Amino acid sequence: KAGVTQTPRYLIKTRGQQVTLSCSPISGHRSVSWYQQTPGQGLQFLFEYFSETQRNKGNFPGRFSGRQFSNSRSEMNVSTLELGDSALYLCASSEGGGNQPQHFGDGTRLSIL
Amino acid sequence: GESVGLHLPTLSVQEGDNSIINCAYSNSASDYFIWYKQESGKGPQFIIDIRSNMDKRQGQRVTVLLNKTVKHLSLQIAATQPGDSAVYFCAENRGSNYQLIWGAGTKLIIKP
Numbered sequence: 001k002a003g004v005t006q007t008p009r010y011l012i013k014t015r016g017q018q019v020t021l022s023c024s025p026i027s028g029h030r031s032v033s034w035y036q037q038t039p040g041q042g043l044q045f046l047f048e049y050f051s052e053t054q055r056n057k058g059n060f061p062g063r064f065s066g067r068q069f070s071n072s073r074s075e076m077n078v079s080t081l082e083l084g085d086s087a088l089y090l091c092a093s094s095e096g097g098g099n100q101p102q103h104f105g106d107g108t109r110l111s112i113l
Numbered sequence: 114g115e116s117v118g119l120h121l122p123t124l125s126v127q128e129g130d131n132s133i134i135n136c137a138y139s140n141s142a143s144d145y146f147i148w149y150k151q152e153s154g155k156g157p158q159f160i161i162d163i164r165s166n167m168d169k170r171q172g173q174r175v176t177v178l179l180n181k182t183v184k185h186l187s188l189q190i191a192a193t194q195p196g197d198s199a200v201y202f203c204a205e206n207r208g209s210n211y212q213l214i215w216g217a218g219t220k221l222i223i224k225p
Binding site (some may be wrong): 031033056098103106107 | 157215
């Protein structure tokens with residue numbers, strides 16, 4: 001069974017631009033979570049989707065948004081990029097979320113110039 | 114406060130010895146705990162999980178111990194190998210909350 005796939009792996013943007021990251025979960029998994037990982041803050045939860053509905057959201061500004069499609073694939077969007085948005089963005093999927101293991105992709109490394 | 118913390122940021126272990134990585138949590142309502150391994154350039158890899166109705170769970174070369182009295186979690190790796198070098202994270206979940214709370218991570222270094 002294929003793992004979680006995130007595209008692109010690397011991305012370079014400039015301040016003020018917007019970006020869309022994509023995540024394809026493990027087949028059969030309906031829950032997708034997004035995290036931001038930085039050296040100083042560790043893994044920070046962004047949001048979680050299940051059956052196209054956002055069930056939980058972390059403490060990030062409204063510039064960070066996401067969505068999930070009927071095939072469970074998910075995208076996250078960051079608008080008006082800031083230098084502090086430079087990070088590794090990780091996507092994880094699980095069968096139903098909650099008390100179940102999440103399985104991660106290798107992330108998208110976003111660099112803001 | 115609500116946090117999952119790690120006692121040691123870096124742990125050096127001789128190859129072949131056992132490794133013990135510790136984690137403290139503060140919320141007694143947490144009912145699910147999970148350990149991940151993250152190698153450089155990769156996403157976190159699931160190692161083992163444990164629910165709050167258990168004290169111990171074993172996997173292949175790994176054991177997780179949960180002490181709810183002192184809110185402490187540990188990961189034991191037997192016969193540590195060079196491939197075990199990575200950053201290890203503990204995380205917790207609280208019932209119906211679809212959000213893992215993560216610790217800061219412990220870097221495990223294997224000495225030859």
